[in-house]
């Protein structure tokens with residue numbers, strides 16, 4: 001029997017219920033916000049997350065390239081500007097703000113930008129997101145960005161806990177988290193509107209939930225890779241070679 005479609009309100013509720021699996025509940029994130037991470041663990045997380053930051057505007061450019069709706073493009077393009085910044089603009093782009101967070105935790109730009117610390121598992125997870133956005137319809141790719149529904153809470157929890165737990169971090173590094181609070185809420189409003197309008201039958205709505213779970217799995221896998229390497233001390237090729245044998249670049 002064909003299952004009836006959820007109303008928009010019910011569908012939104014189902015999407016929001018996925019927050020139960022958001023990486024805010026990952027043991028590594030819980031440790032980080034409880035103040036139990038070492039300096040090396042914080043540095044490892046910040047260095048690896050830069051790979052995600054760098055990929056976000058590439059992912060959003062892929063969505064723009066696949067989107068034939070001018071109105072949507074006019075709004076979506078703001079996401080690229082948020083992360084890349086604009087020449088001559090005084091407001092900080094997200095990537096630059098993240099690099100400053102890297103410096104605030106004691107890393108230098110060279111080691112951040114030459115991917116010295118990036119784990120293969122993080123690359124695979126992030127690349128899966130970019131590749132999905134390239135191949136999927138723009139509506140499905142927009143749906144995959146909806147983990148941002150849960151992001152303001154995680155950014156806020158860092159702002160609430162890090163300054164007291166990690167007093168060695170230069171406060172200027174927290175600008176990124178502050179910036180994202182408003183940007184993420186605005187992005188979600190748009191992404192949610194696209195998703196609620198596009199996925200209308202019950203089958204389509206269930207597909208949207210599966211796409212959101214795919215993205216949640218990506219974030220969880222990133223945290224797993226970082227946790228394994230830095231909390232459990234099991235970096236790739238440990239005891240066999242230096243991590244620098246790992247492949248470089250994007251495949």
Ligand SMILES: O=C(O)c1cc(C(=O)O)c2c(n1)C(=O)C(=O)c1cc(C(=O)O)[nH]c1-2
Pocket residue numbers: 056094144145146147148149150151154155180219
């Ligand atoms: O720090 C976080 O936990 C976190 C998570 C996410 C997310 O849920 O995908 C994003 C961000 N931050 C973020 O800063 C950001 O700009 C962002 C963009 C997107 C996206 O999918 O387009 N997710 C996220």
